[in-house]
Amino acid sequence: xTYTLYIGRRRAxxxxxxxxxxxxxxxxxxxxxxxxxxxxDTAELQLVQTFGLDRGEHGFELSVSTGSGLPExxxxxxxxxxxxxIGGMEELRDYSPKNELYFAHTRxxxxxxxxxxxxxxxxxxxxERSSQLRTDIVLFIAKDSTxxxxxxxxxxxxSEVTExxxxxxxxxxxxxxxxxxxxxxxxxxxxxxxSALVCAVRASETKGALLTDSGDILPTSDGYAVLRxxxxxxxxxPRSAVGVNILIGKPIYTSITFPDGEGGxxxxxxxxxxxxxxxxxxxxxxxxxxxxxxxxxxxxxxxxSPQTRLDADYLAKxxxxxxxEMTSRFTRVLRFSQDKEADFLGLYGILRxxxxxxxxxxxxxxxxxxxxxxxxxRVSCEISPAMSLKDSGEEDR
Amino acid sequence: MKLFNLFRPKNPxxxxxxxxxxxxxxxxxxxxxxxxxxxxxxxxxxxxxxxKTGLVTIFYLDGLVDGNSVSETVVRPxxxxxxxxxxxxxxxxxxxxxxxxxxxxxxxxxxEMDKLVEALVQGFTAVVFDREHSALxxxxxxxxxxxxxxxxxxxxxxGAKDAFIERLRINTMLVRRKLRTPKLKMQSCTVGRESGTxxxxxxxxxxxxxxxxxxxxxxxxxxxIDGVLATGNLEEYLSDAPRSPFPxxxxxxxxxxxxxxxxxxxxxxxxxxxxxxxxxxxxFSEMMRVPEARAQHYAIASFLRVLRxxxxxxxxxxxxxYLAIAMYHQEMLPLKMLLSVIESKQSVPxxxxxxxxxxxxxFELLQEAGFRLPSPIGETIGIIGALIVGxxxxxxxxxxxxxxxVVAMAGIMGYTVPNQDLSSALRLCRFFMVLCALxxxxxxxxxxxxxxxxxxxxxxxFGVSYLSPLTGDKPLxxxxxxxxxxxxxxxxxxEVLETPNRRNQK
Numbered sequence: 001x002t003y004t005l006y007i008g009r010r011r012a013x014x015x016x017x018x019x020x021x022x023x024x025x026x027x028x029x030x031x032x033x034x035x036x037x038x039x040x041d042t043a044e045l046q047l048v049q050t051f052g053l054d055r056g057e058h059g060f061e062l063s064v065s066t067g068s069g070l071p072e073x074x075x076x077x078x079x080x081x082x083x084x085x086i087g088g089m090e091e092l093r094d095y096s097p098k099n100e101l102y103f104a105h106t107r108x109x110x111x112x113x114x115x116x117x118x119x120x121x122x123x124x125x126x127x128e129r130s131s132q133l134r135t136d137i138v139l140f141i142a143k144d145s146t147x148x149x150x151x152x153x154x155x156x157x158x159s160e161v162t163e164x165x166x167x168x169x170x171x172x173x174x175x176x177x178x179x180x181x182x183x184x185x186x187x188x189x190x191x192x193x194x195s196a197l198v199c200a201v202r203a204s205e206t207k208g209a210l211l212t213d214s215g216d217i218l219p220t221s222d223g224y225a226v227l228r229x230x231x232x233x234x235x236x237x238p239r240s241a242v243g244v245n246i247l248i249g250k251p252i253y254t255s256i257t258f259p260d261g262e263g264g265x266x267x268x269x270x271x272x273x274x275x276x277x278x279x280x281x282x283x284x285x286x287x288x289x290x291x292x293x294x295x296x297x298x299x300x301x302x303x304x305s306p307q308t309r310l311d312a313d314y315l316a317k318x319x320x321x322x323x324x325e326m327t328s329r330f331t332r333v334l335r336f337s338q339d340k341e342a343d344f345l346g347l348y349g350i351l352r353x354x355x356x357x358x359x360x361x362x363x364x365x366x367x368x369x370x371x372x373x374x375x376x377x378r379v380s381c382e383i384s385p386a387m388s389l390k391d392s393g394e395e396d397r
Numbered sequence: 398m399k400l401f402n403l404f405r406p407k408n409p410x411x412x413x414x415x416x417x418x419x420x421x422x423x424x425x426x427x428x429x430x431x432x433x434x435x436x437x438x439x440x441x442x443x444x445x446x447x448x449k450t451g452l453v454t455i456f457y458l459d460g461l462v463d464g465n466s467v468s469e470t471v472v473r474p475x476x477x478x479x480x481x482x483x484x485x486x487x488x489x490x491x492x493x494x495x496x497x498x499x500x501x502x503x504x505x506x507x508x509e510m511d512k513l514v515e516a517l518v519q520g521f522t523a524v525v526f527d528r529e530h531s532a533l534x535x536x537x538x539x540x541x542x543x544x545x546x547x548x549x550x551x552x553x554x555x556g557a558k559d560a561f562i563e564r565l566r567i568n569t570m571l572v573r574r575k576l577r578t579p580k581l582k583m584q585s586c587t588v589g590r591e592s593g594t595x596x597x598x599x600x601x602x603x604x605x606x607x608x609x610x611x612x613x614x615x616x617x618x619x620x621x622i623d624g625v626l627a628t629g630n631l632e633e634y635l636s637d638a639p640r641s642p643f644p645x646x647x648x649x650x651x652x653x654x655x656x657x658x659x660x661x662x663x664x665x666x667x668x669x670x671x672x673x674x675x676x677x678x679x680x681f682s683e684m685m686r687v688p689e690a691r692a693q694h695y696a697i698a699s700f701l702r703v704l705r706x707x708x709x710x711x712x713x714x715x716x717x718x719y720l721a722i723a724m725y726h727q728e729m730l731p732l733k734m735l736l737s738v739i740e741s742k743q744s745v746p747x748x749x750x751x752x753x754x755x756x757x758x759x760f761e762l763l764q765e766a767g768f769r770l771p772s773p774i775g776e777t778i779g780i781i782g783a784l785i786v787g788x789x790x791x792x793x794x795x796x797x798x799x800x801x802x803v804v805a806m807a808g809i810m811g812y813t814v815p816n817q818d819l820s821s822a823l824r825l826c827r828f829f830m831v832l833c834a835l836x837x838x839x840x841x842x843x844x845x846x847x848x849x850x851x852x853x854x855x856x857x858x859f860g861v862s863y864l865s866p867l868t869g870d871k872p873l874x875x876x877x878x879x880x881x882x883x884x885x886x887x888x889x890x891x892e893v894l895e896t897p898n899r900r901n902q903k
Contacts, residue, residue, distance in 0.1 A: 107732070
């Protein structure tokens with residue numbers, strides 16, 4: 001039996017619609033011709049996990065590390081200068097005839113201090129537009145160093161830079177000596193307050209300190225780097241970082257050591273810190289005072305003064321000493337913010353929630369108003385021996 | 398989908414059929430001529446009531462009739478002088494027989510050769526009166542049959558253990574036992590010129606939609622084929638979209654499920670020679686129900702149904718998604734998973750596309766081989782295929798372990814679909830989606846999904862949307878599609894079935 005192609009008018013219309021439909025969708029989603037360009041052989045992918053950026057002679061210097069992912073693949077650490085970030089990435093991508101660097105899974109971005117002090121505007125612009133990198137990449141700024149030095153100087157396996165940054169991220173998050181802000185949070189803070197915090201790292205020499213056979217450098221936490229208007233304007237040391245975390249409401253569980261007022265040092269664990277920030281306004285509408293009230297709960301850790309048990313007098317002295325210590329830290333952070341006219345604590349947002357009318361009537365930019373305001377810091381500390389076996393009397397039982 | 402309806406035969410020849418098939422006057426000689434070379438035809442001349450002049454010829458097909466029954470209920474009273482008297486003429490004898498001289502319960506007179514032949518092949522015994530050009534037929538069908546056994550496909554722990562068999566009357570009896578009401582109507586008809594297959598349209602009067610019954614009857618009447626020996630022969634003619642791979646008619650081997658669906662307002666069809674009952678209209682959601690669902694607690698039944706929908710969805714999409722992500726969208730995988738994918742792909746010589754398509758084809762071949770072989774050997778094939786060949790292929794680095802896992806997961810999840818025809822359609826969709834992913838990545842997957850849903854939305858079974866109640870005007874239709882409610886709150890039959898009486902309980 002012979003067959004001929006028969007298409008009725010209605011059926012032809014439907015067929016045509018079905019053929020046009022995918023093409024129409026492709027126009028909507030912008031996938032024209034880019035599907036096949038996106039093809040990659042999975043087996044040949046080398047996943048970049050740490051991305052470094054420094055200021056180069058002609059623009060940027062990109063450094064990447066693929067991390068210690070697969071046993072069969074050696075860690076790739078390479079650097080390349082280029083006029084633009086994208087250009088550098090394209091150059092790096094085909095570094096080898098066999099393997100291809102893949103940037104979509106980058107976890108950490110390390111920025112050199114030189115570039116940060118010069119300008120990060122182009123970097124943030126690139127990150128906001130990039131379809132290759134995610135915006136939840138955790139940012140670090142290399143204090144007194146370059147990203148290239150830390151990436152190239154790290155070792156293999158557990159001393160590799162990605163592993164180092166990964167453990168550092170966990171550590172600062174748990175201990176409260178900083179906070180690993182990601183790119184999206186930094187950009188948002190810059191947009192809202194004109195200033196942002198980035199976790200600072202230092203290139204630490206590890207020779208003889210670690211049981212590794214290669215690598216001399218490992219990134220270690222070093223407080224916060226403060227950005228103002230796309231540029232690095234200073235660093236906050238790790239001691240101040242604890243104060244910052246309490247003021248911005250990030251979790252803390254860290255130990256601090258301070259003079260106990262009896263001639264020795266005391267170490268306590270900070271278990272909770274609540275900050276309440278408000279503003280006082282003068283009659284002409286200017287911000288006269290920034291009032292910061294902080295309540296801290298701590299547990300005794302290590303006391304150098306010979307005390308068999310915490311008595312009430314010693315506890316009162318200890319509380320007073322902790323209050324002095326924390327007041328100085330908070331004041332230092334707030335003073336830094338005033339000096340640099342950088343609202344990295346997000347005070348504008350806090351005051352706007354409490355006094356929206358006064359904030360909207362401000363005659364000058366908030367950072368300038370902040371710089372002129374008087375600082376009032378009130379700290380109340382409660383060192384509770386409840387968790388101490390010795391001091392809570394558990395020992396007797 | 399009408400898209401596939403592109404080819405039509407040029408100058409289709411009409412099927413030649415002349416009716417009636419046999420136009421002769423009824424007599425023993427012409428009946429023998431019709432059944433010439435049929436060794437199973439048995440004939441015997443008898444004298445009615447022992448008279449010398451009243452000779453008749455008795456005909457039956459050996460095997461189709463019960464010999465004892467012929468002897469006891471036809472031959473014996475026919476030759477008994479006290480009951481039948483041949484001396485009074487053939488007409489008088491026939492009248493006497495029809496009035497009860499012969500014991501057989503079912504006795505009718507046939508005056509047309511066509512009807513007589515049909516009765517003979519149905520298992521009746523014919524007594525031909527040459528002088529009257531007429532015959533009397535007695536129902537003496539053989540009782541030889543397969544015993545009622547447990548369902549082999551639709552097994553249920555908490556449910557009846559009987560299943561349909563090949564005998565139509567037994568099947569109607571099984572249904573009648575579940576629904577002991579005169580409202581259960583069973584209309585007979587015959588389809589197939591040569592097979593003469595008997596069918597029964599079953600429905601509950603006052604519950605089934607009369608339009609559906611009428612539509613079914615019309616479609617059955619319009620079927621004019623040589624034989625109906627498999628459900629497929631009928632389904633293609635009854636289906637609204639015969640080119641669609643999705644089944645538009647449900648079938649069940651369980652009389653209880655058949656009866657439940659009749660009570661829901663569906664119309665059933667029983668076919669002589671097939672141990673199945675067909676149900677219509679069919680919907681996707683009804684096919685995703687298992688027979689045991691009505692015996693389970695509604696929460697458990699709902700949970701299992703959600704699982705089945707999830708499994709069906711994953712079964713269709715998993716290989717395609719893996720292919721699209723592994724080839725085009727590696728950024729969608731979490732880092733650690735991507736690392737393990739890369740590790741598994743090291744040293745494998747084939748691309749991901751070849752790997753997945755090859756594994757899918759191998760899986761289907763193993764499945765096909767397992768089905769075709771006797772069950773002990775079939776199981777062995779499964780073990781050899783899945784364990785030995787699969788493991789060896791992975792160890793030889795011919796395929797990556799993750800490809801084996803993806804294909805095996807998709808295959809296993811496909812088995813959770815209760816309806817075999819639907820499961821087969823989904824297997825076809827799986828291949829289609831893989832090809833879409835291969836050529837278009839995630840974009841292709843989306844286009845493929847849209848096309849499949851477009852097709853599903855365009856399907857209807859006897860006027861009922863295939864995806865109902867999802868496609869209805871009720872926004873919560875999806876919940877009634879995938880969730881069960883306590884029986885005391887489920888007081889109405891499905892709206893889409895347009896039953897005259899929607900309420901099913903007080």
